[in-house]
Amino acid sequence: MPSRLKIASWNINSVRARVPIVERFxxxxxxxxxxxxxxxxxxxxxxxxxxxxxxxNHQIFCGQMMHHGVAILSRIPIHEDERFDWQANGEARHVGVRLECGIRLENVYVPAGGDIPDRTQNPKFGQKLDFIERMTRWSETCGAPTIMVGDFNIAPLECDVWSHKQLLTVVSHTPIEVEALTRLRESNDWIDLGRHFHPPPKRLHTWWSYRSPDWTKNDRGRRLDHMWATPDVAALAVDHHVHEPCRNWTRPSDHVPLVTEFVI
Structure with missing residues (x-):
């Protein structure tokens, strides 16, 4: 185990399509x-x-053809492959491991939730809220030192989106989603490492839609990707940054990587 541990998280939006930029990163x-x-x-x-x-050389996958999928790739040993079905339908959205230092690492891909923020009109939105609720129940009993990373598909703070007012009724920033994510965070006193190192109201986007003809000019971003840690592990974190230049690379993902460094 290195004395300094650097962990990256990235919604790659098809790993086989992005091999060149992953290699560069x-x-x-x-x-x-x-x-x-x-x-x-x-x-x-x-x-x-x-x-x-x-x-x-240490690789653990939880994948499905053409949809979803998570993976943990490591230079150092990882153990105890776990896969929680927080979607309750068999979708590949979580994989967890234990590092040799005893820290748990959980990699999560929360459902996007469709376009209509109403579980009656849009079952996908209800599935997203239920996913977060199942994570919360798990979190309440998670006693180990833990790092949780991934695409949470929720931008919780007003400064986590390009326009709080215009996105209040847009899935990913609605009050009900923010409340659900807040309950999850409070369930185990998780520390949001992004905002720990870059306090509000600092701009900190991780996603820009492909629909924008020039994402740098419009900068209509959202902070959908997160790294959280239990307080004991968060105390070991020394740096966190968003690798924004990746959004301009050839055939980019619509998300960019997050990187946190710890002194273990």
């Missing part, structure tokens, strides 16, 4: 562990070789 940033969401590939088809060439 790993060479430039040199994390010890990479957590991916929305890998969109069956475990048997995951591009393991390129990661092994870069030293990520």
């Amino acid at each position: 790993l060479k430039e940033e040199s994390p010890d562990i990479l957590c991916l969401q929305e890998t969109k590939v069956r475990d048997s088809d995951f591009p393991t070789g390129i990661f092994r060439q870069l030293g990520f």
Whole structure:
């Protein structure tokens, strides 16, 4: 276990389509562990070789063809593969491991929730809220030192979106979603590392829609991706940043990576 541990998290939006930019990111940033969401590939088809060439010999996948999918790729040993079905329908949206230092690492891909913020009109929205509720019940009994990362698909603070007023009724920033995520955070005193190192109202976006012809000019971003830690682990964190330049690379994901460094 290195004395300094660097963990990256990235919704890659199809890992096979983004291999060149993932390789570039790993060479430039040199994390010890990479957590991916929305890998969109069956475990048997995951591009393991390129990661092994870069030293990520410890690999755990939870994937499905063309949809969802999460993975943890590590230069250091990882143990105890766990997969929670917080969606309650078999979708591949979580994988968790234990590091040799005893810290748990949970990688989560929360459902987007569709377009209408009403569970009656839009069952996907209800599934998203139920997913967060199941995470909350798990969190209440999570006693181990833990880091939880991933695409939570909720931007909780007013400064986490380009326009709080215009997005209040848009899925990902509605009050009911924010309340659900707040209950999750409070259930185990999770520390939001992004806002710990970059306090409000500082701009801190992680996602920009593909629909924007020039994301840099419009900058209509949202902070949908998060890294949380239990207080004992958060006390070990020394740096957190969003690798925003990745959004401008060739064939980018609509999300960018987050990186947190810990002194273990």
